[in-house]
Amino acid sequence: MVSTAAFAEIAALAGEPARAAMLQALMEGRALTAGELARAAGVTPQTASGHLARMAGAGLVAVEKQGRHRYHRLASPAVAQMVEGIMQIAATRPAPVRRLVVGPRDEALRRARTCYDHLAGRLGVALADALVAAGHAEIEPEAASLTASGVDLLASLGIDLPSPAAGRRARMLCRPCLDWSERRPHLGGAVGAALCSHCLAQGWIRRIEGSRAVAVTRRGEEALRRHFGIVLT
Amino acid sequence: MVSTAAFAEIAALAGEPARAAMLQALMEGRALTAGELARAAGVTPQTASGHLARMAGAGLVAVEKQGRHRYHRLASPAVAQMVEGIMQIAATRPAPVRRLVVGPRDEALRRARTCYDHLAGRLGVALADALVAAGHAEIEPEAASLTASGVDLLASLGIDLPSPAAGRRARMLCRPCLDWSERRPHLGGAVGAALCSHCLAQGWIRRIEGSRAVAVTRRGEEALRRHFGIVLT
DNA sequence: CTTATGTTTCGGAGAAGACCGTAACACCGG
DNA sequence: CCGGTGTTACGGTCTTCTCCGAAACATAAG
Numbered sequence: 109m110v111s112t113a114a115f116a117e118i119a120a121l122a123g124e125p126a127r128a129a130m131l132q133a134l135m136e137g138r139a140l141t142a143g144e145l146a147r148a149a150g151v152t153p154q155t156a157s158g159h160l161a162r163m164a165g166a167g168l169v170a171v172e173k174q175g176r177h178r179y180h181r182l183a184s185p186a187v188a189q190m191v192e193g194i195m196q197i198a199a200t201r202p203a204p205v206r207r208l209v210v211g212p213r214d215e216a217l218r219r220a221r222t223c224y225d226h227l228a229g230r231l232g233v234a235l236a237d238a239l240v241a242a243g244h245a246e247i248e249p250e251a252a253s254l255t256a257s258g259v260d261l262l263a264s265l266g267i268d269l270p271s272p273a274a275g276r277r278a279r280m281l282c283r284p285c286l287d288w289s290e291r292r293p294h295l296g297g298a299v300g301a302a303l304c305s306h307c308l309a310q311g312w313i314r315r316i317e318g319s320r321a322v323a324v325t326r327r328g329e330e331a332l333r334r335h336f337g338i339v340l341t
Numbered sequence: 342m343v344s345t346a347a348f349a350e351i352a353a354l355a356g357e358p359a360r361a362a363m364l365q366a367l368m369e370g371r372a373l374t375a376g377e378l379a380r381a382a383g384v385t386p387q388t389a390s391g392h393l394a395r396m397a398g399a400g401l402v403a404v405e406k407q408g409r410h411r412y413h414r415l416a417s418p419a420v421a422q423m424v425e426g427i428m429q430i431a432a433t434r435p436a437p438v439r440r441l442v443v444g445p446r447d448e449a450l451r452r453a454r455t456c457y458d459h460l461a462g463r464l465g466v467a468l469a470d471a472l473v474a475a476g477h478a479e480i481e482p483e484a485a486s487l488t489a490s491g492v493d494l495l496a497s498l499g500i501d502l503p504s505p506a507a508g509r510r511a512r513m514l515c516r517p518c519l520d521w522s523e524r525r526p527h528l529g530g531a532v533g534a535a536l537c538s539h540c541l542a543q544g545w546i547r548r549i550e551g552s553r554a555v556a557v558t559r560r561g562e563e564a565l566r567r568h569f570g571i572v573l574t
Numbered sequence: 575c576t577t578a579t580g581t582t583t584c585g586g587a588g589a590a591g592a593c594c595g596t597a598a599c600a601c602c603g604g
Numbered sequence: 605c606c607g608g609t610g611t612t613a614c615g616g617t618c619t620t621c622t623c624c625g626a627a628a629c630a631t632a633a634g
Contacts, residue, residue: 114431116361123353129345176601193423198347250530251484251514281484297483409631
């Protein structure tokens, strides 16, 4: 058995508000400094440092020294998936008191955001829906797959997909990810990551500072409409 | 954002040793009484009762009254997936002190066990490998799929698969699940569950009391060899 | 009705852990 | 070599939460 103690320790690490906030902040996929994470969690740098040391020791975050900064990121996609899993449950909880005022920050997040390394929110779901509608993908809650035409389309856009099994297969299995705000699956995993980084590289979207939200640029709107037929509301 | 508070609350619930033990016990997929869970966690019934009430309130476990017993089970497959995700990380942690003596109980678990609703351990992985080798399935870390021949095979064995999209598609996407003891993917999700329950129903395997381990019966050995070409070491 | 079993509620004791202030330590740029 | 900034270590306070004993409640059986 995965020792209950080890299980509890990992979960307990994620179960403290300050550390939880840091993990969520790291879900934007970038590496952040201890100071940034301290601000994100609303604690002093000393406190954050202690938390980060513990999480690093447990293999939740990886640290990279660079000059006088120490960049922290999630240790692996597996950790991101664990965080996703917890968020999934947390999101299905009945809201204790329905927040009447949903800030603009929330609205931006629901519209488009990153989920570790891929796109989520209405944008992520719209992208997934568009691919399915055009026969480029099959997406179910448990698994997903790019069809041959989907692989071709992405290749024609210059998105280089990882090539498992020498990439000789026309179809390509990929990971679905249940969107917590839309409650519908979107594309995650390596394919989702490739799509997301391509959108960023092409300037179709850009990150909004200090948040996991992303903004769709004017050029992005046009590109998404032309290539995928998406018009984001 | 999924409020950090909600996220932390869920993780904290899973992060207390007694509750963690209960969640792990519930991963065998059956509904257990409060008393059984108390024993599994090594606490008194009063303590367990309190924990279970909190977890039920948070939507982690579902309760069903039956006479003077109250049966508790994981509230949803999503919760099982969250637990799996945490176990994944806990399993990759460097073992603090390598346990030299691995009990027979551990050996049984590594050989064959249930993972919420499907098979895991060497049996689960061998089953997955056999299906892949025979061209009945494609399994990758991120996603998996039964091929047309796989769907036919299972149908011919009398395993009724869930039929998404009216089941008119020959192929069937399904969920891979990384085995924590074997570190390789096996079949989970609805297809894995169908396979597992069929094995149980046919008497090919039987549960070992008080554990997530299962034993392969003599009849099961033969059936697994005949239908899938599996010889479990 | 009475007894036995399973479960929940209540209250207090005890332990664990988060937090910050202060101070020391590393590294960059000049 | 020397400020300035980002980060880590230490010590003490404080809150939080787990845990069990005792007792009440619910249900089934005799």
